Amino acid sequence: MKTSVKVKLQTGYFERTPCRLKAVAEGVAFKPSTKGGGEISISAASIKSVTFYEANLKMEIQTDCLTEAYFANENDWLDAMRALREVLGMKITCEMN
Numbered sequence: 001m002k003t004s005v006k007v008k009l010q011t012g013y014f015e016r017t018p019c020r021l022k023a024v025a026e027g028v029a030f031k032p033s034t035k036g037g038g039e040i041s042i043s044a045a046s047i048k049s050v051t052f053y054e055a056n057l058k059m060e061i062q063t064d065c066l067t068e069a070y071f072a073n074e075n076d077w078l079d080a081m082r083a084l085r086e087v088l089g090m091k092i093t094c095e096m097n
Helices: 074-088
Strands: 004-010 016-024 027-032 040-043 047-053 058-063 067-071 093-095
Touching (some): 016 067, 016 074, 027 074, 047 074, 058 074
Parallel strands (some): 047 093
Antiparallel strands (some): 004 016, 004 067, 016 027, 058 067
């Protein structure tokens, strides 16, 4: 099972930054693939919900104060879903077509 997958983190309305999403027991981290960007970490305890949307290969991580969204290709989207479910051990909502 992959615990690190390539994604594009939504960093603006039309802006998406290439990152690696890494799922570990402590939480989720988005590390930009380009130089100059800082890593974004979300602790497992702060995650309220995780939702995957099949229609546009999008995932949202909801916390008390923010929502992070990323987009991936189909293989990475499925790998991310599996990694979050297995590593974090949390319920994940999926909206399928």
